Amino acid sequence: xxxxxxxxxxxxxxxxxxxxxxxxxxxxxxxxxxxxxxxxxxxxxxxxxxxxxxxxxxxxxxxxxxxxxxxxxxxxxxxxxxxxxxxxxxxxxxxxxxxxxxxxxxxxxxxxxxxxxxxxxxxxxxxxxxxxxxxxxxxxxxxxxxxxxxxxxxxxxxxxxxxxxxxxxxxxxxxxxxxxxxxxxxxxxxxxxxxxxxxxxxxxxxxxxxxxxxxxxxxxxxxxxxxxxxxxxxxxxxxxxxxxxxxxxxxxxxxxxxxxxxxxxxxxxxxxxxxxxxxxxxxxxxxxxxxxxxxxxxxxxxxxxxxxxxxxxxxxxxxxxxxxxxxxxxxxxxxxxxxxxxxxxxxxxxxxxxxxxxxxxxxxxxxxxxxxxxxxxxxxxxxxxxxx
Ligand SMILES: Cc1ncc(COP(=O)(O)O)c(C=O)c1O
Numbered sequence: 509x510x511x512x513x514x515x516x517x518x519x520x521x522x523x524x525x526x527x528x529x530x531x532x533x534x535x536x537x538x539x540x541x542x543x544x545x546x547x548x549x550x551x552x553x554x555x556x557x558x559x560x561x562x563x564x565x566x567x568x569x570x571x572x573x574x575x576x577x578x579x580x581x582x583x584x585x586x587x588x589x590x591x592x593x594x595x596x597x598x599x600x601x602x603x604x605x606x607x608x609x610x611x612x613x614x615x616x617x618x619x620x621x622x623x624x625x626x627x628x629x630x631x632x633x634x635x636x637x638x639x640x641x642x643x644x645x646x647x648x649x650x651x652x653x654x655x656x657x658x659x660x661x662x663x664x665x666x667x668x669x670x671x672x673x674x675x676x677x678x679x680x681x682x683x684x685x686x687x688x689x690x691x692x693x694x695x696x697x698x699x700x701x702x703x704x705x706x707x708x709x710x711x712x713x714x715x716x717x718x719x720x721x722x723x724x725x726x727x728x729x730x731x732x733x734x735x736x737x738x739x740x741x742x743x744x745x746x747x748x749x750x751x752x753x754x755x756x757x758x759x760x761x762x763x764x765x766x767x768x769x770x771x772x773x774x775x776x777x778x779x780x781x782x783x784x785x786x787x788x789x790x791x792x793x794x795x796x797x798x799x800x801x802x803x804x805x806x807x808x809x810x811x812x813x814x815x816x817x818x819x820x821x822x823x824x825x826x827x828x829x830x831x832x833x834x835x836x837x838x839x840x841x842x843x844x845x846x847x848x849x850x851x852x853x854x855x856x857x858x859x860x861x862x863x864x865x866x867x868x869x870x871x872x873x874x875x876x877x878x879x880x881x882x883x884x885x886x887x888x889x890x891x892x893x894x895x896x
Pocket of ligand 1: 538539591592593594596618664666667668669694696697717726
């Protein structure tokens with residue numbers, strides 16, 4: 509309990525809380541990224557009802573813009589109300605039925621989250637292994653399919669915990685389809701920043717988050733499913749365990765009927781619409797190229813400082829640069845120095861890589877040369893403080 513609320517309980521007064529003045533940070537961590545002023549402006553426009561005709565029109569527009577960003581024609585393309593984990597759970601919780609077997613990767617933090625969600629959905633989980641910091645090898649995926657015959661295969665396209673981009677996606681989806689399985693792709697840190705082609709690559713369902721390469725505040729999270737995936741959802745023997753994320757019910761709101769299911773986070777949908785408009789204006793391929801170019805300068809600058817990237821060049825993920833912490837340097841002190849002295853956010857490693865790496869994002873509106881110069885100069889200073 510904060511001091512203010514303790515005081516209110518004791519004396520019956522309203523808590524005395526000052527006006528909101530968040531610090532003016534530059535966000536170069538694993539997300540959220542800096543938000544474009546146009547998105548912030550969209551969020552300050554008046555609220556309409558979630559069934560207002562003008563909002564219904566906006567829903568169509570957001571769906572169309574999402575299809576563009578995902579490179580898909582999937583009718584079933586929606587923003588799920590909630591953070592990336594909500595769209596992740598919507599995908600897994602609807603496509604995994606009790607008794608189904610799901611194959612998940614072990615090469616990062618978010619493969620572990622896939623496992624937990626599949627288990628909660630009543631699925632049996634089997635794993636395909638690769639070390640943290642490496643992508644999945646199609647040979648291992650094929651072997652896991654032959655051994656376990658899973659019904660669903662999940663992989664993380666852009667692993668935010670390791671800075672690794674999964675190459676060979678069409679090869680992985682072909683293996684899954686040869687074995688009659690559905691493919692779920694985690695595209696939280698790739699959508700809008702790294703090449704992703706849902707239809708061409710044979711991905712059956714992909715989920716994402718708005719706060720990474722789309723540079724939008726969290727709250728409404730992209731999800732797309734093809735007809736094959738949706739047929740499975742609509743043909744389940746048992747209802748999904750979550751009412752809120754049951755896609756057969758959400759169809760009533762985001763499908764043709766536009767009838768009430770829950771009150772959509774209207775302001776977040778405005779924000780996502782504007783963020784996606786920015787993607788469309790820039791052009792999705794130009795946006796992927798910008799991320800590679802700007803993050804390429806960041807990578808080169810980090811290497812010039814004498815730092816080593818965690819991922820080899822073939823798997824380097826432009827939107828999330830994982831950098832090894834040099835021997836003798838305290839990763840937490842560097843992070844604190846950047847925050848205190850420069851109002852600049854980067855992050856430490858997660859899970860197996862905790863203490864071993866820094867994670868420096870280069871996403872969306874944060875993927876600009878001025879941010880790169882700033883982070884490099886600040887990091888040089890923070891490292892010099894520790895005698896590096
Ligand atoms: C790869 C990946 N998957 C899933 C998530 C979960 O998203 P959220 O934190 O928005 O719930 C994240 C968040 O960082 C992520 O990076």
